[in-house]
Amino acid sequence: MTSSKEVVLEYVVPTLGAVTAVLMFLASMPAVLRARKSGELGELNLIPYPAIVANCVGWVAYAMVVANGFVLGPNAIGLVLGLLYIFACAGLAPQRTLDAMGAVTVLFTVVLVSAGAVGTFRHLDHAALRLLWGYTSNAILLCYYATPMSTLYHVLCERRADSLSLPLCAMNALNGALWLAYGLAIHDPFLWVPNGVGMIIALVLLAAILVFWRNRGVATPTLEPDIESDTKSGASTPVQGSQADLTTAAVTVTPSRSPPQRKYVAELPEAI
Numbered sequence: 001m002t003s004s005k006e007v008v009l010e011y012v013v014p015t016l017g018a019v020t021a022v023l024m025f026l027a028s029m030p031a032v033l034r035a036r037k038s039g040e041l042g043e044l045n046l047i048p049y050p051a052i053v054a055n056c057v058g059w060v061a062y063a064m065v066v067a068n069g070f071v072l073g074p075n076a077i078g079l080v081l082g083l084l085y086i087f088a089c090a091g092l093a094p095q096r097t098l099d100a101m102g103a104v105t106v107l108f109t110v111v112l113v114s115a116g117a118v119g120t121f122r123h124l125d126h127a128a129l130r131l132l133w134g135y136t137s138n139a140i141l142l143c144y145y146a147t148p149m150s151t152l153y154h155v156l157c158e159r160r161a162d163s164l165s166l167p168l169c170a171m172n173a174l175n176g177a178l179w180l181a182y183g184l185a186i187h188d189p190f191l192w193v194p195n196g197v198g199m200i201i202a203l204v205l206l207a208a209i210l211v212f213w214r215n216r217g218v219a220t221p222t223l224e225p226d227i228e229s230d231t232k233s234g235a236s237t238p239v240q241g242s243q244a245d246l247t248t249a250a251v252t253v254t255p256s257r258s259p260p261q262r263k264y265v266a267e268l269p270e271a272i
Contacts, residue, residue, distance in 0.1 A: 009185035014070035017178035021074035024171055025081045032085050041092050047100050051144045053082040054108030058137035065129045134190035141194050148201050161212040164205055172202035
């Protein structure tokens with residue numbers, strides 16, 4: 001007889017995880033619709049979407065091998081939405097973005113086709129196919145984790161978390177926790193290992209948001225020479241960077257000249 005604990009961990013938890021995952025895939029929809037309406041990408045970053053599509057393809061293949069509908073459903077929806085986002089906004093992207101998207105697409109296409117070829121022509125049995133697609137999906141996902149880690153690096157360097165979305169980071173943490181629990185319940189390391197990693201990354205990003213919360217929207221202080229007063233005093237060159245010269249420079253607060261950071265819309269792909 002199935003216990004209530006097993007029902008919760010093996011049915012309720014993955015159902016909640018599937019719903020959370022679909023909501024996370026839908027989180028990009030408002031930004032995509034705004035871009036289509038305005039004719040400009042704005043803060044929408046299209047480069048992660050080919051990786052999300054490849055990630056979903058890998059997990060769809062894995063779900064079909066292990067016959068797991070909880071894994072199949074949200075990733076199939078994520079695959080369709082990822083393609084929709086790409087085709088809806090690709091015409092608005094500059095050539096540099098399109099080149100990056102093309103490189104990511106080619107890379108992951110080679111990986112997925114190679115995995116499929118190995119599974120087909122080596123005549124692998126069910127257990128070997130599970131290992132093949134499990135490792136392939138995890139490898140794609142772990143490669144994609146470089147995106148949030150690079151974002152965290154910039155946050156720590158600038159001591160500002162404006163590029164991170166608190167609601168989406170929280171949803172990532174919840175999503176990772178749900179699939180971590182489900183993976184442990186059904187003894188599937190291909191589910192609980194990557195989702196455990198994803199949950200930890202999401203918690204680190206949440207911590208960064210809380211630590212640097214007071215710095216959100218604060219301009220970066222910079223030192224700029226008072227050219228006007230220096231000119232009036234007869235100097236023919238701008239104030240130099242020596243310690244003595246800096247005492248005569250006017251301290252002004254100006255916004256950072258680095259390009260505006262894009263919102264981290266798709267925080268992590270779904271490792272489900």
